[in-house]
Amino acid sequence: MKRGILGVPKDPKNRVLFSFNQRFDDDWPSSDSDDSDYEPEGSTSDTDIDIIHKKNCRKRIKASSDIVDAVQIAASYRDEDLWGKCIPQLVLLKIFRHVVESAGAIPFLCRALRVCRLWYQLASDSTLWKTVDLSYGWIKTNDATLQLLCHTRFSKLTDINLSNCKLLTVHGLKLLADSCPQLTSINLSYCRVNSIGVLYIVNKCSHLAEIELMSYGCPDVVSAKVVVQIINKCSGKLRLLNLSMNPQRGYNAVFKSLASCCPNLECLDLSQSANASISITFDIEQLQRGCPKLRILRLVNTVIAPARVSVHDSSALPGFPELQELNFRIDPTMAYGNGRNGIVLCRLAKTSQKLKLLDVSGCLQVACADLLSLPATDLATLCISHCSIERIELLAAKWQHSLVEFDVSWNVHFEADIDVAMSRLASNPAVSKLEVLDLRGTTVSFGSVQSLLQGCPVLRHLNLSSCRNLPRGVKREYSNESLYDLKQNIKPVAESNVS
Numbered sequence: 393m394k395r396g397i398l399g400v401p402k403d404p405k406n407r408v409l410f411s412f413n414q415r416f417d418d419d420w421p422s423s424d425s426d427d428s429d430y431e432p433e434g435s436t437s438d439t440d441i442d443i444i445h446k447k448n449c450r451k452r453i454k455a456s457s458d459i460v461d462a463v464q465i466a467a468s469y470r471d472e473d474l475w476g477k478c479i480p481q482l483v484l485l486k487i488f489r490h491v492v493e494s495a496g497a498i499p500f501l502c503r504a505l506r507v508c509r510l511w512y513q514l515a516s517d518s519t520l521w522k523t524v525d526l527s528y529g530w531i532k533t534n535d536a537t538l539q540l541l542c543h544t545r546f547s548k549l550t551d552i553n554l555s556n557c558k559l560l561t562v563h564g565l566k567l568l569a570d571s572c573p574q575l576t577s578i579n580l581s582y583c584r585v586n587s588i589g590v591l592y593i594v595n596k597c598s599h600l601a602e603i604e605l606m607s608y609g610c611p612d613v614v615s616a617k618v619v620v621q622i623i624n625k626c627s628g629k630l631r632l633l634n635l636s637m638n639p640q641r642g643y644n645a646v647f648k649s650l651a652s653c654c655p656n657l658e659c660l661d662l663s664q665s666a667n668a669s670i671s672i673t674f675d676i677e678q679l680q681r682g683c684p685k686l687r688i689l690r691l692v693n694t695v696i697a698p699a700r701v702s703v704h705d706s707s708a709l710p711g712f713p714e715l716q717e718l719n720f721r722i723d724p725t726m727a728y729g730n731g732r733n734g735i736v737l738c739r740l741a742k743t744s745q746k747l748k749l750l751d752v753s754g755c756l757q758v759a760c761a762d763l764l765s766l767p768a769t770d771l772a773t774l775c776i777s778h779c780s781i782e783r784i785e786l787l788a789a790k791w792q793h794s795l796v797e798f799d800v801s802w803n804v805h806f807e808a809d810i811d812v813a814m815s816r817l818a819s820n821p822a823v824s825k826l827e828v829l830d831l832r833g834t835t836v837s838f839g840s841v842q843s844l845l846q847g848c849p850v851l852r853h854l855n856l857s858s859c860r861n862l863p864r865g866v867k868r869e870y871s872n873e874s875l876y877d878l879k880q881n882i883k884p885v886a887e888s889n890v891s
Contacts, residue, residue: 485514492520499530516545523551527579533557535564542571550574551602555581558609562589569596581606581634587613594625601629606661607637616642620649627653636663636690640670647674651682658685658714663692666723675699676739677709686712689740690719696736711743718747722754724778724802733757741766753777753799763787775799777830782806784813792816793823801832801855814840818847828853835861845879854878 479487491500497520504515524546526533533554549572554560565585568575575597580590581604590613594600603622608614614635623630623646633650640646640662650657660683662672676698680686689712718741720733733755741747747768752758753775760783763776771791777799781787784800798817803810814836817826826848832855841856854870856862870878 481510481514484510485517485520488514488517488520492523497521497524498526498528502530518545518548521545522548524549525553526557527553527555529556532559534559535561535567538564539567542567546572548574551577553579554583555579555604555606556583558582558584560585562586562592565589565593566596569593573597573599575600577602577632579604580608582609584609585613586610587618591618591621591625594622599629600626601656602632603630604632604634605638606634611639614638616645619643619646623649624653628656630654630657632659633657634659634661636661636692637665640664640668640672640694643672644674647672647679651675651678654683656685657683659688660686661688661690662694663690663719664694666693666725668693668695671695671697673697673699675701676736677701680709680711684710684712685714687714688717689715690717692719692721693723698736698739712740713743714746715741715744716746717749718744719749719751720755721751721775724754734759734762737762738765741768744768747771749773751775752779755779760784760786764790770794772825773797776803777801779803780805782809784809785816788813788816792820794825796825797828798826799828799830800834801830803834807835810834810836811840814844818843821847821849824848824850826851830855831859832856833858835859837861838863838866841866842882845882851875 501515501520505512531537560583562585566589569592576599578593578600605614612618619635672694720737734757737752737758745767747766748771750771756779758779760781764786772794774787774791774795780803784803824847827850829851836859852872852875854875856867857869859867
């Protein structure tokens with residue numbers, strides 16, 4: 393039965409919670425009976441009563457003084473803001489800037505506004521609201537919210553992410569364009585605002601250089617006609633254009649417009665979903681001539697039919713000398729692919745010595761000779777999954793000193809090459825930078841796995857799923873602690889497998 397300070401609970405139906413009447417039950421003693429200085433009622437002498445009275449008086453005096461101190465502290469917070477005394481405002485503002493740079497303006501600044509008046513004043517500084525990401529849902533982004541932010545925070549806004557803001561309308565975009573003349577980057581991926589609003593902000597913001605329209609909800613905005621208008625308006629200022637996951641009908645005109653008026657373009661993303669069925673024909677050399685500063689080119693699941701060019705013109709053009717990332721992945725579930733992937737790859741990266749990331753997964757027509765012909769000397773990421781490339785050990789030998797991530801999963805047609813390639817990767821532990829290795833579906837042997845764990849000291853992720861030549865219990869994915877345990881237990885597993 394539960395007990396309380398006031399007594400024993402009774403029948404809840406009669407709504408009698410506690411009883412002091414001994415006809416029903418004895419009263420429970422107070423919880424003070426558990427204290428060391430507790431004495432039952434009637435056993436206290438007159439002297440003891442005087443002592444207890446004095447103690448209670450001292451407690452009341454101390455409690456009242458504590459209350460006075462608390463009131464004074466609260467008053468000092470309200471009147472003088474202790475933060476202003478302890479930390480100068482310029483220092484606190486600099487701390488806010490570091491937090492914004494590392495964690496973003498939202499939700500930190502929204503929470504800092506509620507701390508005190510000083511924090512509210514500093515967190516409202518427009519210099520802290522230059523880069524804002526509203527895509528995570530911390531704030532319900534609609535026209536009313538955007539209007540409030542534009543009037544109070546966005547006077548110096550340069551970069552805003554509005555992806556997935558499906559409540560946004562033309563009015564909100566026009567308000568943003570009128571209030572943020574310094575805007576240079578905008579992300580409208582997955583939005584639904586029509587072409588009127590998008591073209592208004594492009595025409596109004598003369599410094600706009602980065603535009604993302606990934607999987608846009610209004611097909612009219614990403615049509616070839618509107619995209620060409622956007623490109624022509626931004627022209628030489630355009631540095632980034634993301635049109636991935638959109639229907640690309642008539643995009644030949646888009647390539648021509650990019651090549652003719654975007655000499656400073658650095659990132660172009662035209663990736664498609666696996667069920668894409670549109671082939672794009674464009675002059676690769678013309679794009680190289682018009683966009684020599686291109687650093688990132690993503691053409692995932694994009695079927696390219698390269699325009700014809702003479703051998704003389706192909707060898708004379710400069711290519712993409714600044715290219716650092718080329719993503720040419722083809723989904724293996726696609727019913728068809730690009731039958732000229734090897735030729736396209738060589739024409740795209742023929743002068744790309746600075747290439748760091750190359751993904752040609754699923755490109756069955758890419759051969760080892762095509763990859764070896766690339767001028768890149770310090771490739772950090774190489775993905776050749778589902779490619780069935782022979783002589784993989786030659787690729788491992790060429791980039792063994794620089795590879796950080798290597799994906800050779802599901803290369804099953806040349807089984808003997810896998811073990812030779814792994815031996816090559818583990819041949820020089822002193823220079824090995826390999827951190828991530830994907831061997832899913834390959835025929836790698838247990839001995840090769842042992843040599844990899846010894847020869848790649850910084851390896852932190854290893855995928856051995858579906859490797860049929862490995863013993864049971866080893867065929868899975870390893871990361872960090874699990875990979876460390878594998879290194880420690882690899883010998884006992886090998887011995888038990890032999891026995």
